[in-house]
Amino acid sequence: MSIDFGRAFEIFTENWSLFSFGIQNTLLFALVGTVVGLLLGLVTGALRAIPEDPMDSAFVKVLKKIARFVVGFYVWFFRGTPMMVQALFFFYLLRPVLGWTGFSAGLIIISVNTGAYMAEIIRGGIQSIDVGQSEAAKSLGMTTMQTMLSIIFPQAIKNTFPTIGNQLIVNIKDSCMLNAIQVTELYFQSSSVAGSNMRYAEVYFLEMVMYLVLTTVATLILNAMERKINQTKTVTIKDHCA
Amino acid sequence: METIIQVQHLKKHFGSLQVLNDIDFEINKGEVVTIIGSSGSGKSTLLRCINLLEIPDGGKILYKDTDILSGKLSLTEYRSKVGMVFQSFNLFANKSVIENCMIGQVKVLKRSKEEARKIAMRHLESVGMESFADASSVRLSGGQKQRVAIARALCMDPEVLLFDEPTSALDPEMVGDVLEVMQKLAKEGLTMAIVTHEMQFAKDVSDRVIFMDQGVIAEQGTPQQIFEDPQQERTKQFLSRYFDR
Ligand SMILES: Nc1ncnc2c1ncn2[C@@H]1O[C@H](COP(=O)(O)OP(=O)(O)OP(=O)(O)O)[C@@H](O)[C@H]1O
Numbered sequence A: 001m002s003i004d005f006g007r008a009f010e011i012f013t014e015n016w017s018l019f020s021f022g023i024q025n026t027l028l029f030a031l032v033g034t035v036v037g038l039l040l041g042l043v044t045g046a047l048r049a050i051p052e053d054p055m056d057s058a059f060v061k062v063l064k065k066i067a068r069f070v071v072g073f074y075v076w077f078f079r080g081t082p083m084m085v086q087a088l089f090f091f092y093l094l095r096p097v098l099g100w101t102g103f104s105a106g107l108i109i110i111s112v113n114t115g116a117y118m119a120e121i122i123r124g125g126i127q128s129i130d131v132g133q134s135e136a137a138k139s140l141g142m143t144t145m146q147t148m149l150s151i152i153f154p155q156a157i158k159n160t161f162p163t164i165g166n167q168l169i170v171n172i173k174d175s176c177m178l179n180a181i182q183v184t185e186l187y188f189q190s191s192s193v194a195g196s197n198m199r200y201a202e203v204y205f206l207e208m209v210m211y212l213v214l215t216t217v218a219t220l221i222l223n224a225m226e227r228k229i230n231q232t233k234t235v236t237i238k239d240h241c242a
Numbered sequence B: 001m002e003t004i005i006q007v008q009h010l011k012k013h014f015g016s017l018q019v020l021n022d023i024d025f026e027i028n029k030g031e032v033v034t035i036i037g038s039s040g041s042g043k044s045t046l047l048r049c050i051n052l053l054e055i056p057d058g059g060k061i062l063y064k065d066t067d068i069l070s071g072k073l074s075l076t077e078y079r080s081k082v083g084m085v086f087q088s089f090n091l092f093a094n095k096s097v098i099e100n101c102m103i104g105q106v107k108v109l110k111r112s113k114e115e116a117r118k119i120a121m122r123h124l125e126s127v128g129m130e131s132f133a134d135a136s137s138v139r140l141s142g143g144q145k146q147r148v149a150i151a152r153a154l155c156m157d158p159e160v161l162l163f164d165e166p167t168s169a170l171d172p173e174m175v176g177d178v179l180e181v182m183q184k185l186a187k188e189g190l191t192m193a194i195v196t197h198e199m200q201f202a203k204d205v206s207d208r209v210i211f212m213d214q215g216v217i218a219e220q221g222t223p224q225q226i227f228e229d230p231q232q233e234r235t236k237q238f239l240s241r242y243f244d245r
């Protein structure tokens, strides 16, 4: 039981083009999954969080009920099953119809999967905002959509930013499950390198270091973004009455 | 005299609790109506029904002779004409003071940003908050927040402003600032309906006082009539709690 670090370094330089291709895909899947997942989560989370508007027509009320049920099912299903199984199931289920590749299926699966987590995050974020602000917006004549876009979402995203950011970290790691449908991300690439030179310990050691570098850099960037978001404009407040 | 809001046989219940029971009253142009009454008598619910934050179960609310629930009136347009000032201010926490005052103008009245800014500044000046225009709204004191909330409502050029206990959440030393602003608005002829527990203020500023008790209007009249010569036993009882020595 030992790791030959010299050999590991050689493997790293010899196979850099394979690794870097894997890293690029891992980052692509993590980023797309997180961003698209956030957008999905905003819509679905809002649907779950908005209290019934007594001014809705009966038709709209029924529509909202159906939408809420569908969203509830979506969140339940995608949070309750492993992403790898979701990937395999939907890839093979829909391949005859869509003729899609593992790559495009993977992008959609990771987005939809992340969306289910984001829906809960955003729902919590919306519910933590006092309804008074929505009522004030209503009393000005703003529509629900306008209120959501300019008042509620910005605050919900700001308040839940650390949790949203955490989904990016999770996705950097969990995108490895998409190797099951032949997505050539970092884990997939490492496995093929290991398979060809049989130096498993060295290759997986390298892989782990690469994941650590990616998650650490992402964490640092997210922390910087969080500081930026929480920074309120420093305005010198002088009371003119004083 | 032009009637802005006419409430007819208004009814509202929550579950088995009848909160408003056959309310009739009107708000005329230029009038200041104060609504007093003990806790739970339905004052907030009445204002919230007028602004359609609650939907009445029965009766009618007419805005300049049009039934607001008939569908002939656009809900957003109606709400923009009937402003509301809340006990808890409800400023938009992600917006600066001036943005709070601009957003409704831009989104609902479709004014340009420059125009909205100019109008916002004018109203911030009238409530004495112009030097805070760029401050974050969460950093203000309660009294300052409430003055901004009033300016925000004024920016929509409302036909009538509804106030729900605008000073109840304030520290005592802030109450005066807000009441002063409202007094000024009353003098300028703004139409207002004010729910308040500030009896002296109600006495000074009102054209008409409405006393509510258990979901009905028990008595209404001029401040002199209500405060100096109340007819109903329950009005006397309620007022004695405020004016007893
Ligand atoms: N959304 C609601 N659901 C259930 N009950 C409600 C709701 N809103 C108000 N009520 C009840 O209706 C009654 C009247 O409430 P309302 O807020 O109108 O009274 P109020 O006169 O404004 O009292 P206060 O002076 O305490 O503000 C109270 O008993 C209250 O508990």
Ligand SMILES: [Mg+2]
Residues within 6 Å of the ligand: B043, B044, B045, B164, B165
């Ligand atoms: Mg009340």
